[in-house]
Amino acid sequence: xxxxxxxxxxxxxxxxxxxxxxxxxxxxxxxxxxxxxxxxxxxxxxxxxxxxxxxxxxxxxxxxxxxxxxxxxxxxxxxxxxxxxxxxxxxxxxxxxxxxxxxxxxxxxxxxxxxxxxxxxxxxxxxxxxxxxxxxxxxxxxxxxxxxxxxxxxxxxxxxxxxxxxxxxxxxxxxxxxxxxxxxxxxxxxxxxxxxxxxxxxxxxxxxxxxxxxxxxxxxxxxxxxxxxxxxxxxxxxxxxxxxxxxxxxxxxxxxxxxxxxxxxxxxxxxxxxxxxxxxxxxxxxxxxx
Amino acid sequence: xxxxxxxxxxxxxxxxxxxxxxxxxxxxxxxxxxxxxxxxxxxxxxxxxxxxxxxxxxxxxxxxxxxxxxxxxxxxxxxxxxxxxxxxxxxxxxxxxxxxxxxxxxxxxxxxxxxxxxxxxxxxxxxxxxxxxxxxxxxxxxxxxxxxxxxxxxxxxxxxxxxxxxxxxxxxxxxxxxxxxxxxxxxxxxxxxxxxxxxxxxxxxxxxxxxxxxxxxxxxxxxxxxxxxxxxxxxxxxxxxxxxxxxxxxxxxxxxxxxxxxxxxxxxxxxxxxxxxxxxxxxxxxxxxxxxxxxxxxxxxxxxxxxxxxxxxxxxxxxxxxxxxxxxxxxxxxxxxxxxxxxxxxxxxxxxxxxxxxxxxxxxxxxxxxxxxxxxxxxxxxxxxxxxxxxxxxxxxxxxxxxx
Numbered sequence: 001x002x003x004x005x006x007x008x009x010x011x012x013x014x015x016x017x018x019x020x021x022x023x024x025x026x027x028x029x030x031x032x033x034x035x036x037x038x039x040x041x042x043x044x045x046x047x048x049x050x051x052x053x054x055x056x057x058x059x060x061x062x063x064x065x066x067x068x069x070x071x072x073x074x075x076x077x078x079x080x081x082x083x084x085x086x087x088x089x090x091x092x093x094x095x096x097x098x099x100x101x102x103x104x105x106x107x108x109x110x111x112x113x114x115x116x117x118x119x120x121x122x123x124x125x126x127x128x129x130x131x132x133x134x135x136x137x138x139x140x141x142x143x144x145x146x147x148x149x150x151x152x153x154x155x156x157x158x159x160x161x162x163x164x165x166x167x168x169x170x171x172x173x174x175x176x177x178x179x180x181x182x183x184x185x186x187x188x189x190x191x192x193x194x195x196x197x198x199x200x201x202x203x204x205x206x207x208x209x210x211x212x213x214x215x216x217x218x219x220x221x222x223x224x225x226x227x228x229x230x231x232x233x234x235x236x237x238x239x240x241x242x243x244x245x246x247x248x249x250x251x252x253x254x255x256x257x258x259x260x261x262x263x264x265x266x267x268x269x270x271x272x273x274x275x276x277x278x279x280x281x282x283x284x285x286x287x288x289x290x
Numbered sequence: 291x292x293x294x295x296x297x298x299x300x301x302x303x304x305x306x307x308x309x310x311x312x313x314x315x316x317x318x319x320x321x322x323x324x325x326x327x328x329x330x331x332x333x334x335x336x337x338x339x340x341x342x343x344x345x346x347x348x349x350x351x352x353x354x355x356x357x358x359x360x361x362x363x364x365x366x367x368x369x370x371x372x373x374x375x376x377x378x379x380x381x382x383x384x385x386x387x388x389x390x391x392x393x394x395x396x397x398x399x400x401x402x403x404x405x406x407x408x409x410x411x412x413x414x415x416x417x418x419x420x421x422x423x424x425x426x427x428x429x430x431x432x433x434x435x436x437x438x439x440x441x442x443x444x445x446x447x448x449x450x451x452x453x454x455x456x457x458x459x460x461x462x463x464x465x466x467x468x469x470x471x472x473x474x475x476x477x478x479x480x481x482x483x484x485x486x487x488x489x490x491x492x493x494x495x496x497x498x499x500x501x502x503x504x505x506x507x508x509x510x511x512x513x514x515x516x517x518x519x520x521x522x523x524x525x526x527x528x529x530x531x532x533x534x535x536x537x538x539x540x541x542x543x544x545x546x547x548x549x550x551x552x553x554x555x556x557x558x559x560x561x562x563x564x565x566x567x568x569x570x571x572x573x574x575x576x577x578x579x580x581x582x583x584x585x586x587x588x589x590x591x592x593x594x595x596x597x598x599x600x601x602x603x604x605x606x607x608x609x610x611x612x613x614x615x616x617x618x619x620x621x622x623x624x625x626x627x628x629x630x631x632x633x634x635x636x637x638x639x640x641x642x643x644x645x646x647x648x649x650x651x652x653x654x655x656x657x658x659x660x661x662x663x664x665x666x667x668x669x670x671x672x673x674x675x676x677x678x679x680x681x682x683x684x685x686x687x688x689x690x691x692x693x694x
Contacts, residue, residue, distance in 0.1 A: 007513065010542075014509035120342030122529050124563030130690065131541040140509070140541030212537075213506050214530035214563070218340070222504045257510035262501035263473055265510070 006136035011258045012251055013137055019250025020147035021212075023154050024205040025223055026230035026242040028198030031157075034174040034237030035194040036092045038099040042107035043227065044220025046199045048114060050076050050206025051215045058125045058210075065127050065211050066149065072207040073200045080199020084192045092191065107220070114217035127211040146208040153204050157197060158239055170194045174237065226253075229273050235286020244284060324364025328371045329625065331356075331615075332391030333401040335427070336408060339379025340503065343529070344553070345404035348427050348608035349374055350597045352401060355612030358592070365619050377403060381411035388415040398625050401611055404604070406430035406448065406476035413441045422618075422631040426611025427604060429576075430479035434654040442634045443655030444611050445643060448476050448552075449483020451574040452524050454662045454674045455550045456484065458572070460491050462685045464521035464547055468497035470511060470535070471526030480526035480552045496520050505531060508538050516544045525551040533563050540567055540690050547686035548572065556663050557602055561670065566694065568665040570687040575663050577606035577643050578672055580680055584640040610641035644678060 025047060032040045053072040057063040087106070091099040131140045161167040172180040173190040181187050205223075213219070226249065234245025252272060257265035276283065333352060336345035356372045364370055373395055377384035384403050391397045392415070400416055402425040403409055409428030416423045422440045425433060431447035459467070467488045471481035481498070488495055497518035501511055512535070515523060523546045525535050532554020539549070548570075554560055555573025577583075579590045579600060589609060593601040601609075615630075617639050622629035638648045638657070645659035662674040664683055671681025 007517065010513050011510055014507070014513070014542075018507050018509075115338055115342070120338060120346065122343060122533075122559060122563070124533055124559070126563060126565040126567070129537060129540055129565075129567055131543060133543065138542040140538070142537075143541065209506075214533055216343075216530070222506050253507070254510050258513060261499055262505055262508065262511055266502055 015251035015254030017143040017147045019247035020150040023243045023246035024150040026227040028201035030231045030242045032198045041103040044224035045107045045110040046202035047206035048220040050203030051210040054207040054210040055215045072203045076203025077196040077200040081196035084195030122214040122216045125211045235283025238285040241285030324369035326368045328369045330397040331399045332373045332397030334375040334377045334387035335404045336379040337376045341379040347602045347604040351605040351608030381408045384408040384412045388412045402426045424611040426608045430475045434652045442653045445576045445658045446660045448479035452484040459522045466496045466520045467522040468520035473500040477526030512538045512542045522548045529554045545689040572664045574660045577603040589642045610643045613641045
């Protein structure tokens with residue numbers, strides 16, 4: 001019995017650790033959707049770029065991937081802001097399909113370029129490994145570290161959005177761009193900033209993934225479907241929703257994988273997604289479209 | 291909505307069509323320079339997508355072989371050029387590309403693609419057009435269970451990959467085995483064959499489960515393996531999942547006496563990606579650079595010179611595929627594909643691979659010998675079979691806690 005409880009605790013812990021990372025990735029996705037009603041299909045590629053920043057720096061100088069965040073966050077912020085300013089901003093008011101096609105195209109271009117420049121080699125960052133025991137539960141050191149950093153960054157982004165002037169400008173733009181403009185908010189800049197922050201969050205997630213998983217040009221795809229599931233669950237456009245959605249998804253995924261198999265766990269995620277869309281299409285914390 | 295978007299675009303890039311080897315200038319060894327219209331050999335190999343990394347080794351080997359064939363005077367005195375396309379690791383694209391190679395590019399001969407999944411799919415096309423094909427990048431035995439006449443194995447079938455590893459485990463007194471594998475053709479075949487062999491050897495399987503390709507977290511799986519307390523854990527796995535399984539085994543303190551992976555372990559990046567955590571891990575290898583097989587030293591030397599990196603066993607199987615095709619054409623003395631098919635079914639030759647090339651009447655490879663390597667420090671000596679070993683197995687694997 002004690003063992004069963006320990007196993008259950010083990011599965012929940014593994015799930016939560018996974019959820020922290022999903023939250024960081026999904027946070028950016030939901031922010032971009034909230035502020036400019038664009039579903040960024042290239043979000044996973046931003047994660048991939050963040051992972052390469054860490055990986056290449058580690059290979060060249062042995063730089064600690066956590067320190068590499070100081071590089072990947074600003075680099076990806078600039079990449080995101082520039083992409084928004086010159087490419088994505090053109091489709092902000094266009095029908096949803098236009099921005100989907102644009103960002104899907106972007107994702108192909110970025111993946112293809114990465115394949116050409118960095119080849120398809122799987123790279124790894126042998127940084128922090130192993131785990132420690134907490135009672136009968138084993139806790140992964142690298143995943144705990146990634147989880148903690150994810151929560152700090154997600155929290156920081158949340159504080160920025162709710163407490164600062166620019167954060168408020170971004171939320172005003174999200175609520176109603178026309179009224180925000182009428183109130184004197186530079187909505188183009190707010191959107192650029194939002195996209196930059198979202199990219200920086202994805203880049204940070206990538207840097208954290210670099211020492212958990214293999215780094216390769218198509219790695220973004222493996223994470224993107226999870227991120228979409230998270231934001232549908234939490235509510236499109238809701239930042240706290242993404243956090244809660246990510247934790248639920250992580251635990252459900254780990255639990256289903258334990259009770260059945262990892263293959264079935266993937267199916268369970270999509271069934272959950274469909275059920276959510278049927279029962280509560282705006283997600284847990286999203287607001288219903290008028 | 292999102293999931294419905296097309297994930298792959300069915301556009302194949304010509305990876306190297308234009309730069310196929312030019313007939314070499316007067317070759318060394320007195321061979322006459324090839325003359326006449328070039329013989330076209332077509333292949334599609336995954337150089338992008340999930341298997342792109344390993345596929346690239348095969349492409350490099352094909353190109354090296356073409357260079358050397360032309361330097362030797364070509365096939366039947368004619369120069370050879372190769373058209374290599376990229377199937378993006380997608381079996382459906384692979385079948386389209388072989389249709390294209392045969393019908394549009396009008397190739398004279400074909401070589402096999404990379405991965406069992408793609409090979410299984412495209413062999414339906416080559417069978418239809420009666421093109422004999424050497425499966426230089428495939429080993430799932432299902433490929434040879436369909437009574438096809440035109441597909442020939444180059445190396446051991448996937449089912450037998452772990453035979454020697456299980457022998458080692460048994461000899462060391464281990465009794466229980468857990469098997470996990472990715473749910474695609476080749477790893478599934480590896481797992482099925484291993485399970486059967488484990489039972490035959492009188493060991494017990496205490497856990498067996500599959501996981502999806504591209505899995506990014508296998509902690510629940512590892513938790514279950516840990517509860518089953520096996521002596522041995524074998525993974526039917528590729529590079530990223532082999533590394534992920536090893537990392538998560540350490541994180542969750544899963545201790546087994548013997549850990550082995552089918553494809554992931556033998557490649558150099560397994561060692562560089564895991565550092566000292568790679569130690570004690572075993573893996574079957576179809577070929578190793580240290581083996582004293584026929585022409586191996588020269589192969590490693592010329593390959594490293596041409597591509598600035600050491601060949602991997604996928605390079606060697608690709609190169610051996612070329613060597614076999616060359617021998618078959620020489621034996622058939624023509625490009626008649628029926629004669630080449632007959633030659634391939636009866637050939638018995640040495641290649642750079644350990645053992646020989648010889649197939650049974652289904653086309654299954656029967657004479658190749660898979661070796662076993664074990665990571666020890668930064669080296670991965672061959673530890674079995676004894677006749678080819680240059681190291682001794684270190685067992686049992688110590689617990690993670692007891693390791694530096």
